[in-house]
Amino acid sequence: MTAVEPLSGIPLPAPAGGEPYLLTPGPLTTARxxxxxxxxxxxxxxxxxxxxxxxxxxxxxxxxxxxxxxxxxxxxxxxxxxxxxxxxxxxxxxxxxxxxxxxxxxxxxxxxxxxxxxxxxxxxxxxxxxxxxxxxxxxxxxxxxxxxxxxxxxxxxxxxxxxxxxxxxxxxxxxxxxxxxxxxxxxxxxxxxxxxxxxxxxxxxxxxxxxxxxxxxxxxxxxxxxxxxxxxxxxxxxxxxxxxxxxxxxxxxxxxxxxxxxxxxxxxxxxxLEGGQPGRLARYTRNRDTVVAGMRALGFETLLGDRLMSPIIVTFFAPADPAFRFDRFYALMKDQGFIIYPGKLTVVDSFRIGCIGQLDEHVMRRVVAAADQALAAMGVATAAPPSSALDERKLQAA
CATH class of the missing domain: 3.40.640.10 (Type I PLP-dependent aspartate aminotransferase-like (Major domain))
Structure with missing residues (x-):
């Protein structure tokens, strides 16, 4: 992995020894x-x-x-x-x-x-x-x-x-x-x-x-x-x-x-050094906005609308395409240097991508590119979720 660009004066290198980025709510990728x-x-x-x-x-x-x-x-x-x-x-x-x-x-x-x-x-x-x-x-x-x-x-x-x-x-x-x-x-x-x-x-x-x-x-x-x-x-x-x-x-x-x-x-x-709580919130928010925009462009749907979505971790519905299997998607993402997180919803299938740790928006763009490649390798034609997931979201929000 190559080093990512510094942000706010804080160098954010790739993890040591080629280890993957942890896109989880913790444990997470730490500084050298x-x-x-x-x-x-x-x-x-x-x-x-x-x-x-x-x-x-x-x-x-x-x-x-x-x-x-x-x-x-x-x-x-x-x-x-x-x-x-x-x-x-x-x-x-x-x-x-x-x-x-x-x-x-x-x-x-x-x-x-x-x-x-x-x-x-x-x-x-x-x-x-x-x-x-x-x-x-x-x-x-x-x-x-x-x-x-x-x-x-x-x-x-x-x-x-x-x-x-x-x-x-x-x-x-x-x-x-x-x-x-x-x-x-x-x-x-x-x-x-x-x-x-x-x-x-x-x-x-x-x-x-x-x-x-x-x-x-x-x-x-x-x-x-x-x-x-x-x-x-x-x-x-x-x-x-x-x-x-x-x-x-x-x-x-x-x-x-x-x-x-x-x-x-x-x-x-x-x-x-990053500016305390406000500085860290700003970086995590950029991480979230970058990965959400990119994943939505690939056809994925987020569980939450923008108003309720935290800058900590984002839940995405699993695609309805029968070629999508989370365990295979996980392995393909890991092969490209990113460990994502399984879903923990009680009703529908999902997975999560964390926005915290020693990551910035440059890393998150690479996450989106890795997801795109993983879908192609699996033969997934569309990342759209099942209609039942969207129906459940509307029902819960009603």
């Missing part, structure tokens, strides 16, 4: 310098590593706009570990949660709450539509027992960017607490803690900050962290205890992902 940061071994108890942890926490609160009212608690494991930790630590055992669902990750939150034994109700919008503030307000008015609202910021099973501002306003107006799964959006989509007033937000190292897998993190109100003592169902996932120990000793309670932390500090440096 981020990979190189993992070449040093760290002692988890050492003062230099504790300084890395402190810097990580400070910078994430800064990106979140949390000021003195918020703190950051990193936690070993995947993003789902951090989501479960957030739910188990901040929702008391006698609490009740309203889960806003429009895809697989809202469904996973509901399943997690079931494991935790926390009472919950759902607002299920299907695959195509976002929950709206007035709907949240109506459900909260009808059920005073609800203590918390949980929403996925970007539902990557469809690519919807949910309207966090109106959901936060409806929740705050009724004195309830808001928990946000911003796993695939934090660092690119705006999520200002001081404006939204959420109780806690969770994300992961290997998403829009463009680090590597190994830990998630929660940005939460300090008073809520203090009040969370005794809520958790789990020693390992107890955010209050992790927070208290980190503040006392500077250390993680259990073995930290030292190399992932070092890589994340480099990823944070690159994030700031």
């Amino acid at each position: 310098s981020t990979k190189e940061a993992m070449l040093v071994d760290w002692g988890s108890w050492d003062g230099e590593f504790r300084a890395l942890t402190a810097e990580l926490r400070r910078r994430l609160v800064e990106i979140a706009g949390g000021g003195d009212a918020y703190d950051c608690v990193p936690l070993q494991g995947s993003g789902s570990y951090a989501v479960e930790a957030m739910l188990g630590s901040f929702v008391p055992r006698d609490g009740k949660v309203l889960v806003l669902m429009n895809g697989a990750y809202g469904q996973r939150i509901t399943r997690t709450l079931g494991y935790l034994g926390r009472a919950h109700v759902t607002l299920d919008k299907g695959d195509y539509l976002p929950p709206r503030g007035h709907e949240v307000g109506a459900m909260l008015d009808a059920d005073p027992a609800i203590t918390h609202v949980v929403v996925v910021h970007c539902e990557t099973s469809s690519g919807i960017l949910n309207p966090i501002e109106e959901i936060a306003a409806a929740t705050a107006a009724r004195g309830r607490k808001l928990l946000i799964d911003s796993m695939s959006a934090f660092g690119a989509a705006p999520l200002d803690a001081a404006t939204l007033g959420y109780e806690a937000m969770v994300s992961s190292a290997n998403k829009c900050i463009e680090g590597v897998p190994g830990f998630g993190f929660v940005v939460a109100r300090k008073d809520s962290l203090a009040a969370a003592k005794g809520n958790s169902h789990s020693l390992s996932l107890d955010l209050h205890d992790q927070w208290a120990v980190m503040n006392k000793t500077g250390q993680w309670r259990f073995t930290p992902p030292t190399h992932a932390v070092a890589a994340f500090l480099e990823a944070l440096r690159l994030h700031a």
